[in-house]
Structure formats: C-alpha cells, structure tokens
Amino acid sequence: MNLNEFGLVPEMGGRPGIPARIVAQHKERYELVCQYGHAFARLKTKEYYAGTELFPTVGDYVALQYIENGDSQILATLPRRSFFARKEPGPIPRDQAVAANFDWVFLLQSMNQNFNPARLERYLALAWQSGATPVILLTKADLAEDPADYLRRAAQVAPGVELHAVSARTGMGLDGLSTYLQPGKTLVFLGSSGVGKSSLVNALAGEEVMTVSGIREADGRGRHTTTHRQLIRLPGGALIIDTPGMRELGMAEATEGLSETFSDVEQYLGRCRFRDCRHEKEPGCAVKAAIAAGDLDPARWERYRKLREESERHGRLRRNAKCKLQNAK
Ligand SMILES: Nc1nc2c(ncn2[C@@H]2O[C@H](COP(=O)(O)OP(=O)(O)OP(=O)(O)O)[C@@H](O)[C@H]2O)c(=O)[nH]1
Ligand SMILES: [Mg+2]
Structure with a gap:
C-alpha cells in the first residue's frame, strides 16, 4: 500500500521504524495504515510514559516498528501540522488532542434545536487555534423552512468563514464541498451528537461506512452513536475523521x-x-x-x-x- 494515499507523510527526521498513520484508537490499541496495509499497534511504553512523546491521536503520523504476526509498536509521534485540542473534561487542567494533521475543520450544527451561534463561536476559536481552516456546515437543510435564515444567523458570528447548507438526506449542498474533498486532503468533522456527522460521511462515501441512529424526539439530542474517532478514505481519495459528538467543549488556551x-x-x-x-x-x-x-x-x-x-x-x-x-x- 502507498501511504501517500492517506495524506502527505511527514519526514521521519532520522527516527527508526517506518511511517504510519493512525486511523482509529481502541483504548490502548491503535489501528493504523502503513506500507504493508492495515495494522494494529501499541505504544512503546518507555518513550511514552517517560513523557518525551506526545500521545498519538487519530490522524497522527507515527514511527512504527512493524511486526508481521502481532501488534506492532509505536516508537514516536511525528510532528503535527495541525491539531484540535479541547480542555479535557474533568478536574485536571489538561488538553486533549481530538484529531491531528487535517487541512480543514468542519464544524457541524443542524437546522433544528441544535443550532446555537454562541456554541459556534466556541468551536470556531478552537478550530482557528488548530492551525487549519474552519468551515461551517449547517446540516439537515431539508428540515428547515428557510435555510438562508440559519446561514445568515451563523454568518453573524463567523466573519470570513465559509458556510454551507447541506442535507445528507436529499444530497443538497454536497456538490459545494468538492473544493475541500481533494485526494490526500484531510477533513475533521466536529459537532454535537445527532447533527449528522456520520450520515454525511456515508452520503459522501456513497455507502454505509459509519453507523447512524435516530435522535431523541423530545429534545432533538443525539444518542452518541459514534463512540470512537475514525479516519475514513473516500473513494475519491479525500480523508475524513469522523468523531463522536462532544458533550462539552471546554476551552483550551486559544x-x-x-x-x-x-x-x-x-x-x-x-x-x-x-x-x-x-x-x-x-x-x-x-x-x-x-x-x-x-x-x-x-x-x-x-x-x-x-x-x-x-x-x-x-x-x-x-x-x-x-x-x-x-x-x-
Ligand atoms: N432530516 C435529516 N435527517 C438527518 C440528516 N442527516 C442525518 N440525519 C439524521 O440524524 C440522526 C443522527 O445522525 P448521525 O449521522 O448518527 O449523527 P452524528 O452526528 O454522527 O451523531 P453521533 O455519532 O452521536 O455524534 C439520524 O437519525 C439521521 O438519519 C439530514 O440531512 N436530514
Ligand atoms: Mg456519528
């Protein structure tokens, strides 16, 4: 497999091992892609627990010691060109890297009770801080009587940010995303549970790659269907990191x-x-x-x-x- 199909591989900087990209994390076990295809790996504890390496997250490139019959070993995290961090939920003042090495941060809100311009400002601050460019997607446009009104209200709190109204159900607005969905480019989808992140991944992939489930009728909230972050390669060669809906987005320093x-x-x-x-x-x-x-x-x-x-x-x-x-x- 050619790793370049999964984005621009950074220099190894003389590190031992081969480059690999993390596509998912399952507790202590990482799923990644490298020149030999898909593999599973664990962190080399000496380097990571000595505090010299940043713990990898989905989208990260790592130096890998490949082991054919069993879990490979992650030796180092390669330098990131962008990463989205939030304050880790809980009492310890720590940052949590949600995703790394993307070109665009897609912030999704749906055209129903979920729509909230103040929350959008919070997401935007962290998205700009990530080093990549934010794009706002207002989803479920098929449900809105007047999608232009939502776009107008979002634009008021997002000067200079590109905005799109889309519907995974009808396909409305999806053509407008083709400028971002270029081979080798990485996008990360962020937003509350139930806004339709995974539905949009499926609509863009043309098949069901992610599980989707209904929202609660009473308050429109999602059911936290996606439980781990996943990097998906679309047939056209663009890469999307789908993430679980975040319950809270604590401000990191931004x-x-x-x-x-x-x-x-x-x-x-x-x-x-x-x-x-x-x-x-x-x-x-x-x-x-x-x-x-x-x-x-x-x-x-x-x-x-x-x-x-x-x-x-x-x-x-x-x-x-x-x-x-x-x-x-
Ligand atoms: N009407 C309408 N419903 C949609 C659209 N996109 C998604 N939905 C519905 O919204 C619900 C939630 O969709 P998901 O794709 O699972 O939402 P998610 O953002 O991935 O949620 P989490 O994985 O929990 O973070 C499902 O019932 C979808 O069918 C859309 O464009 N229009
Ligand atoms: Mg989902």
Whole structure:
C-alpha cells in the first residue's frame, strides 16, 4: 500500500521504524495504515510514559516498528501540522488532542434545536487555534423552512468563514464541498451528537461506512452513536475523521484562535484612552463607545470576554500544574 494515499507523510527526521498513520484508537490499541496495509499497534511504553512523546491521536503520523504476526509498536509521534485540542473534561487542567494533521475543520450544527451561534463561536476559536481552516456546515437543510435564515444567523458570528447548507438526506449542498474533498486532503468533522456527522460521511462515501441512529424526539439530542474517532478514505481519495459528538467543549488556551474568531471585536482593543482600560466604567473606552454607537453587539462582546477568561484561566492552571509536577521531580 502507498501511504501517500492517506495524506502527505511527514519526514521521519532520522527516527527508526517506518511511517504510519493512525486511523482509529481502541483504548490502548491503535489501528493504523502503513506500507504493508492495515495494522494494529501499541505504544512503546518507555518513550511514552517517560513523557518525551506526545500521545498519538487519530490522524497522527507515527514511527512504527512493524511486526508481521502481532501488534506492532509505536516508537514516536511525528510532528503535527495541525491539531484540535479541547480542555479535557474533568478536574485536571489538561488538553486533549481530538484529531491531528487535517487541512480543514468542519464544524457541524443542524437546522433544528441544535443550532446555537454562541456554541459556534466556541468551536470556531478552537478550530482557528488548530492551525487549519474552519468551515461551517449547517446540516439537515431539508428540515428547515428557510435555510438562508440559519446561514445568515451563523454568518453573524463567523466573519470570513465559509458556510454551507447541506442535507445528507436529499444530497443538497454536497456538490459545494468538492473544493475541500481533494485526494490526500484531510477533513475533521466536529459537532454535537445527532447533527449528522456520520450520515454525511456515508452520503459522501456513497455507502454505509459509519453507523447512524435516530435522535431523541423530545429534545432533538443525539444518542452518541459514534463512540470512537475514525479516519475514513473516500473513494475519491479525500480523508475524513469522523468523531463522536462532544458533550462539552471546554476551552483550551486559544489566544490566536480567539483573535481570529473575534477580529471584529478585538479591533476596538488598544483604542481606549487608558492603556489598562478594563472596558467597564472608564472614560474614553473604545469598546463602550462602539456598543453605544451600535457598531458592536454587547452580547457578542460579553461572550468574547467570557471565552477569553476561560481560555486564560485554563492556560494558567495548566502551567501551574506543570510547574508543580516539575518541582515534585
Ligand atoms: N432530516 C435529516 N435527517 C438527518 C440528516 N442527516 C442525518 N440525519 C439524521 O440524524 C440522526 C443522527 O445522525 P448521525 O449521522 O448518527 O449523527 P452524528 O452526528 O454522527 O451523531 P453521533 O455519532 O452521536 O455524534 C439520524 O437519525 C439521521 O438519519 C439530514 O440531512 N436530514
Ligand atoms: Mg456519528
């Protein structure tokens, strides 16, 4: 098998072993592709548990010691060109890499109760931070009386981001995705359970590669059908990472991602009379002036402020936790 069919393989940088790409993770066992085809592997514990290597995630390229009759061994994680991280759910201030080495982050929301522009802002900040380009897909367009209205409301919180209305059921809007679905390019699908991520993978693949199941009628929520991340190669050669719907998307540190997402808001920062303006009651505040003039939506300003606080807080806690660990050594 030619590994280039699974994307652009990075340099091995003199590492031992052969390159491979992770297509799925099942607890401690990884499924991957390499020049010999599909294989299963486990981490070489010495390197990984000594803390010198980043734990691989789906989409990662790794250096592999191939073993023909049994599990191969993952020796190292090769440098990533993009990765999507969120704050790991739970009390420990750690980041969790959801997927790696993709060209586009597709953020999916469906045209029903799931649609939520504030949640979209949160996803966008982390998506821009990933190093790849976000694209918004508003799914289940067949259910909406007026899909253009959803597109308009999403565009208000996503300046400069490409938006598409699609339906896996009718095929509407799928042609518009062909610019992204190029051979060797990788896309990751992210969004709540039930928005139709796997249905869209199936529609694009032209066959049922992922299991799909109905949403709960009462509140429109999904049933967490997809339980592990999976990299799928479409017949045309594009690669999609399908992910399980996320229950919560905790902010990782995303300073650049927030700047990109909220460039319309941040343009007012640094224009106040006082350099240390807190944008509360100070005279000459450019933010308050923009709100008063109707140029800046006060609700968007508040959401920006909250996300930034969350991002900075997580960064602080994470660094402190690291310092403590280092001191304890
Ligand atoms: N009407 C309509 N229903 C859709 C569409 N796409 C998906 N659905 C339905 O939405 C439900 C959930 O679809 P899935 O593809 O399993 O959703 P998912 O995002 O993969 O969910 P998780 O795997 O739980 O994260 C299923 O009943 C699908 O048939 C669409 O375009 N139109
Ligand atoms: Mg799914």
